[in-house]
Amino acid sequence: MKMLINVPETVVADALRGMAAAYPDLTVDVENRVIVRRDAPVAGQVALVSGGGSGHEPLHGGFVGPGMLSAACPGEVFTSPVPDQMARAAAAVDSGAGVLFVVKNYTGDVLNFDMAAELAEDEGIQVAKVLVNDDVAVTDSLYTAGRRGTGATLFVEKIAGAAAAEGQPLERVEAIGRQVNENSRSFGVALSACTTPAKGTPTFDLPDGELELGIGIHGEPGRERRAMMTSGEIADFAVNALLEDLPPRNPVLVLVNGMGATPLLELFGFNAEVQRVLREREVAVARTLVGNYVTSLDMAGASVTLCQVDEELLRLWDAPVKTPALRWGM
Amino acid sequence: MLDADFFRRWMAATAASVDREAEHLTALDSPIGDADHGSNLQRGFRAVTAALEKEAPGTPGAVLTLAGRQLISTVGGASGPLYGTLLRRTGKALGDAPEVGADQLAEALRSGVDGVMALGGAAPGDKTMIDALVPAVDALADGFAAARAAAEEGAVATIPLQARKGRASYLGARSIGHQDPGATSSALLIAALEEAAEG
Numbered sequence: 088m089k090m091l092i093n094v095p096e097t098v099v100a101d102a103l104r105g106m107a108a109a110y111p112d113l114t115v116d117v118e119n120r121v122i123v124r125r126d127a128p129v130a131g132q133v134a135l136v137s138g139g140g141s142g143h144e145p146l147h148g149g150f151v152g153p154g155m156l157s158a159a160c161p162g163e164v165f166t167s168p169v170p171d172q173m174a175r176a177a178a179a180v181d182s183g184a185g186v187l188f189v190v191k192n193y194t195g196d197v198l199n200f201d202m203a204a205e206l207a208e209d210e211g212i213q214v215a216k217v218l219v220n221d222d223v224a225v226t227d228s229l230y231t232a233g234r235r236g237t238g239a240t241l242f243v244e245k246i247a248g249a250a251a252a253e254g255q256p257l258e259r260v261e262a263i264g265r266q267v268n269e270n271s272r273s274f275g276v277a278l279s280a281c282t283t284p285a286k287g288t289p290t291f292d293l294p295d296g297e298l299e300l301g302i303g304i305h306g307e308p309g310r311e312r313r314a315m316m317t318s319g320e321i322a323d324f325a326v327n328a329l330l331e332d333l334p335p336r337n338p339v340l341v342l343v344n345g346m347g348a349t350p351l352l353e354l355f356g357f358n359a360e361v362q363r364v365l366r367e368r369e370v371a372v373a374r375t376l377v378g379n380y381v382t383s384l385d386m387a388g389a390s391v392t393l394c395q396v397d398e399e400l401l402r403l404w405d406a407p408v409k410t411p412a413l414r415w416g417m
Numbered sequence: 418m419l420d421a422d423f424f425r426r427w428m429a430a431t432a433a434s435v436d437r438e439a440e441h442l443t444a445l446d447s448p449i450g451d452a453d454h455g456s457n458l459q460r461g462f463r464a465v466t467a468a469l470e471k472e473a474p475g476t477p478g479a480v481l482t483l484a485g486r487q488l489i490s491t492v493g494g495a496s497g498p499l500y501g502t503l504l505r506r507t508g509k510a511l512g513d514a515p516e517v518g519a520d521q522l523a524e525a526l527r528s529g530v531d532g533v534m535a536l537g538g539a540a541p542g543d544k545t546m547i548d549a550l551v552p553a554v555d556a557l558a559d560g561f562a563a564a565r566a567a568a569e570e571g572a573v574a575t576i577p578l579q580a581r582k583g584r585a586s587y588l589g590a591r592s593i594g595h596q597d598p599g600a601t602s603s604a605l606l607i608a609a610l611e612e613a614a615e616g
Contacts, residue, residue, distance in 0.1 A: 140493075140494075162493045162494075163453070163456075163457065163460075163493055163494075164453070165451045165452075165453060166451075166453055166457055166492075166493040166494040167493050167494050167495075167497075168493055169489065169490050169491060169492070169493045169497060170489060170490070170498075171490050193495075193584065194495040194537065194582065194583045194584070195493060195494035195495040195496075195497070195498075198495055198497075198498035198499070198536060198537070199493065199494075199497065199498055202489065202498055224587075225587055231581065231582075231586035231587060231589070232582055232583055232584070232586045232587070235587065283451070283452055283453065285443070285452070285453060285456050286443065286447065286452045286453075290447060290451065290452050291447075291448065303584075303587055305451040305584060310587075310589065
């Protein structure tokens with residue numbers, strides 16, 4: 088597998104140096120692996136800190152900036168960051184109003200963020216946590232590590248970030264983050280496996296003519312393998328799986344997310360099919376976002392995330408945001 | 418009696434075997450995880466080796482708590498906090514005695530394993546590192562060789578199990594038929610006790 092890298096060991100650091108050069112609004116600590124908005128801490132505002140394994144770009148570093156995250160901690164490829172990084176990030180962005188950790192539900196992320204919360208609280212920083220677990224592909228969570236956190240992370244970070252930017256207190260920002268998570272569901276499909284720089288070969292074997300349904304974002308195989316389906320058939324399968332789990336009462340935000348190697352031509356076409364299924368199921372669509380936002384290195388495929396919104400959540404979604412990967416209204 | 422030197426040798430032997438087996442651990446992690454268990458532990462135990470050289474802690478407990486802290490600070494993922502907690506808890510249980518007996522080590526290691534179970538929520542049979550560690554601790558009374566054999570058997574016994582914790586749990590029944598990488602690395606840690614005892 089050919090990759091545009093130097094050596095696997097420096098992939099994350101090299102990317103951070105490049106990010107720093109591209110976005111002067113961010114302070115990038117390459118050595119300690121913390122990305123902070125340059126104007127942090129912002130007086131009177133709750134700070135949002137997230138993080139996770141690298142390889143999901145633009146998640147999370149691409150979402151640092153006014154209206155969204157205050158800081159992000161990238162770990163090694165597909166490996167959660169360590170508590171020291173998160174505690175350092177919390178200390179850098181806390182204005183005294185407290186810090187909200189946005190944590191995807193993976194064992195490593197949860198354990199490291201829990202340890203980081205203890206470290207930060209020892210330093211007198213008030214910490215709250217929102218756990219994102221939106222992936223309907225994981226069933227009977229009594230016997231698994233629970234639903235994975237995937238596309239809804241973007242919704243939680245944007246909407247809770249907007250609430251923080253308004254100066255809402257920590258308990259309220261946390262409650263809004265939880266509300267977004269509870270009203271969000273995701274489902275992903277892979278057309279190819281991804282290749283981690285360290286391993287250099289695909290993490291699982293997916294022959295031509297087959298696809299994986301219910302994949303995660305770490306190159307872990309999915310729930311089920313089938314013969315290749317059309318874009319329309321995949322949209323039917325994915326949206327129906329989402330609606331089965333989340334009977335819609337309100338309009339939804341739609342995220343049609345690419346896994347990294349699927350071109351926008353295909354993603355837009357897939358979005359047309361997703362919108363058709365939503366129309367057929369009489370689900371009102373409030374806003375739609377199409378693009379590569381929560382990726383899995385070079386995996387081909389897509390995920391669909393729906394988030395039911397009331398007027399308040401929609402207003403916060405529409406609020407101004409200025410980050411490398413998400414930017415509107417300012 | 419086991420002194421700080423023994424515990425330093427234990428960590429050094431673990432680091433060496435993790436180096437040796439890194440590719441194998443990563444290969445085991447590939448079908449049911451995300452193919453990085455070997456490289457992650459390698460990074461962690463290299464940091465442990467460097468820290469032990471730099472700080473030269475003088476008691477068994479201090480060696481293990483320092484090692485555990487290094488793992489938490491460098492590994493990431495689930496294995497960082499879990500292995501870090503295992504060593505830190507074991508080290509704490511050993512207190513500041515300059516030397517400890519084999520039975521004290523067994524008792525301390527049991528509290529370390531309890532700490533891992535509490536943190537990760539895994540029980541025996543969930544296809545995790547616990548499946549190697551629990552039988553190893555049970556066998557420690559019969560010596561390091563018995564503990565090594567029990568840990569290795571425990572690791573192999575994870576093959577037919579369905580994972581209920583960690584990333585492999587997302588595969589459901591498809592996790593069956595693969596040896597758990599965490600149980601395999603735990604068996605390396607236990608086997609290194611025997612090497613450390615040989616001097």
